[in-house]
């Protein structure tokens with residue numbers, strides 16, 4: 157018998173083309189996803205080098221970052237955005253790359269459409285010029301966020317030069333409490349291990365809580381790996397994974413399906429596989445979690461206070477004070493009851509159908525508080541169709557929420573959806589960095605979509621368990 | 625084809641203190657609405673500079689013309705946007721010295737031929753103080769000897785072996801290196817069961 161191995165090691169080995177002179181590995185990339193923001197310069201670079209796209213059938217494109225979520229009619233009102241759309245269309249046409257634009261019926265956030273189309277498959281390598289590419293790890297894919305020069309590398313060679321990271325297993329044991337979601341699990345992990353905790357590591361998420369999760373919940377967890385410093389995060393594939401993929405547009409069919417599942421099973425992490433280290437969390441200890449600061453690790457339980465200054469190590473105090481000042485909070489104050497101006501439900505972290513269902517369940521119980529601006533932005537056209545078929549759009553509208561077209565929207569505010577001034581935003585997205593949501597002084601509180609809906613109804617940060 | 629060989633970067637330096645400075649702060653998202661990297665230089669740290677009302681190190685005359693940026697811990701975390709090192713490079717920085725760098729940021733820098741080197745905490749803090757007190761001094765980021773030198777002495781610097789080698793050999797444009805694998809790439813693709821065997825139609 158061969159010794160037990162992790163999915164990560166097996167996938168790495170299967171995709172290694174060769175060892176490079178500098179000690180890195182040349183890794184074959186099975187799936188390359190591109191969007192309008194990080195690809196135009198890469199196409200220009202390969203053209204300058206006189207190189208074709210090496211495997212055009214392994215790259216797929218969509219538009220998500222700049223697309224407006226009110227009117228998506230062309231030409232876009234923002235001429236710079238329009239120019240980027242045209243560049244992507246031209247490049248895709250020229251190089252034979254399929255583009256899921258708004259007319260395709262499959263447009264959406266790159267990390268939402270890859271999974272829902274069945275493009276993301278277990279035991280493959282995935283790359284995309286976007287740091288949240290770790291999302292695709294939910295299928296047991298090894299997925300890397302890359303920069304534009306690396307987009308060039310993949311277009312030209314279908315490979316990346318990568319140093320093999322260390323592997324950490326994060327086990328979440330037991331069960332989650334009511335009103336506690338996948339978002340809370342990953343916010344808790346980052347809160348405990350820190351935003352730098354995962355640097356140089358790939359995370360394998362495992363344990364009963366992760367095993368019990370749906371694919372959509374696993375996508376949420378893997379999505380934020382990068383916020384904890386880990387470029388790659390994944391869940392080894394199981395029956396949940398295969399059930400999700402069966403019958404998807406790009407999933408194998410018939411005899412190929414059987415071959416695929418056999419291979420995927422063989423690539424899963426073996427019992428007893430070695431890891432560089434392990435960390436364990438008890439599901440029962442995870443509260444609905446809210447960030448209070450300017451990085452995703454600055455978080456607290458909704459029913460807990462912000463940390464007291466005395467509990468913060470000396471070397472972290474400058475960052476701690478900077479965050480408090482920016483946010484306008486006091487050390488030790490409660491987070492619940494913080495008034496909000498804006499509620500944003502969407503993004504590649506929490507813009508899928510299950511997220512909208514949970515948020516709608518809360519929305520149904522009341523009306524958006526006076527003065528709160530809301531945006532509900534489905535992650536893709538497919539999510540929007542499904543939500544509309546289930547009447548979720550009507551639930552949101554009846555409660556006073558603004559129902560929008562799919563895109564990244566106020567996750568990074570490259571389109572017209574932006575915070576204004578010092579607005580405080582309850583957000584289901586993944587980054588609370590200064591200026592992230594479009595106003596240099598705007599403030600972001602990250603939380604689960606159900607918690608965002610609760611905050612919208614009450615006009616302040618609210619423990620969703622009081623409503624559910 | 626090789627790129628420029630980068631053995632050392634020498635010149636004046638600028639200090640931006642603080643840890644976990646993310647790429648949204650280095651180049652705010654609204655400047656990503658572009659199809660080339662040209663013109664990003666002037667927008668480096670724009671919102672931080674705006675809020676500091678002229679009191680930001682990038683606007684400090686004493687640091688004008690600096691080509692080395694000295695930073696804290698986990699510099700460049702967050703978004704993978706290569707626009708961040710591109711904007712800093714176009715602003716004039718050709719090397720970074722810090723406590724630690726976020727992985728994607730450091731990789732993006734290497735791909736542009738910009739070294740990122742780390743120093744021990746005490747050395748870094750002494751270097752920051754020294755440069756702030758005397759911005760005229762020359763700082764040398766020396767990859768060949770793995771040191772950062774300045775008025776205060778020669779400090780041992782950390783840099784990943786592979787990165788150092790690529791910069792010293794001028795092989796930091798990864799595309800060229802990857803292309804050398806030739807048909808091995810296609811061979812590897814054929815060995816993977818999913819590249820041909822799992823095909824389905826798509827929409």
Ligand code: SF4
Nearest residue numbers: 288503504564567568
């Ligand atoms: S939703 Fe946000 S994090 Fe996700 S791809 Fe879009 S901008 Fe990036």
